[in-house]
Amino acid sequence: MEPSPAIEDELMALRVAGHDRFAQLMSDYWSAAVAPYWPAMRGVLEEEILIRGRTLVTCGADMMLRELGGRIRWERPELNVPHQADLDWSMTDGRLIIVSVLFARGTRVFSTLHDTVAFSYQAQGAAVLSGHGSDIGKPVDDPRPRDSLTILLGRGRAAVLRALLSPTTTTGLASSIGLAPSTVSQHLAVLSSAGLVRRHRVGPRVLYELEDSGVILLSELGG
Structure with a gap:
């Protein structure tokens, strides 16, 4: 599958087609509403693709479809995907x-x-990302309530723990919480030593995810 064109290429195509005003409005919207948050947004999507691909390769299509969650249900041979309109579609x-x-x-x-x-x-x-758009890309040193998790772990480690809602790389975490990858790596090393986080390798990438103890701590003190 061909990769999607970059936003710059899309805007250039609009201008070539004579839609300069529309291209300018789209450029302004991208700069104001999307660009500041795009690294974190892209990181979430890339990690999601990696996780689903790993499940597909290691556990098969049945498991991958069953783990999509939400209201999507896979009961062989039927895949139920709720939609605004009822639709039955047979595939061979x-x-x-x-x-x-x-x-x-x-x-x-x-x-x-x-x-x-x-x-x-x-x-x-x-x-x-949901509900935290204004916080994406800001350093975790920004003032925030002194909650119990922050008091126990410190702001940086608490932010890392909260961000591990799904398996993520060091780079993905750094993008989502606004810290340098080296700083995030140090926090992950401490959290791993404490038994709150585990790591595993998928091809060339190393993913971090919560241990059961990390999930419990987050649910009790995460706020």
Whole structure:
């Protein structure tokens, strides 16, 4: 599959087609509403794709479909994807495209074309972004209430623990909470030594996720 064009290429195509005013408005919107948060948003989506791909390779398609969560249900041979309109679609040798998105909530995109079916679902890590748009990219030294988790672990480690709602790389964490990767790496080393976080390698990447003790601590003190 060909990669999607960069935003700059999309805007240039609009200008070449004579839509200068629309291209300028889109550029302004991108700069104000998306660009400041794009590294964190992209990191969440990349981690989601990596996680689903790992499950597909190691556990098979059945497990990957069952773990999509939400109201999506896989009971072989039927895949139930709630949509605004009822639709039954039979597939034999066609292609199924699953698209992870951010901020989807109850809205789902469902599309069919010839022998291809595509649908969207909300990425797990989207919870990191939801409701915290104004905090994305800000350093964790910004003033915030002195909650119990922060008092116990310190602001940096508390921020790292809160951001681990789904398996994530050091770079992904750094983008989402506004700390340098080296600082995040130090926090992860301490949290791992304390038994709150575990790491595992998937190909060339190292993912970090919460241990059961980390989940319990977060639920009790995370606020």
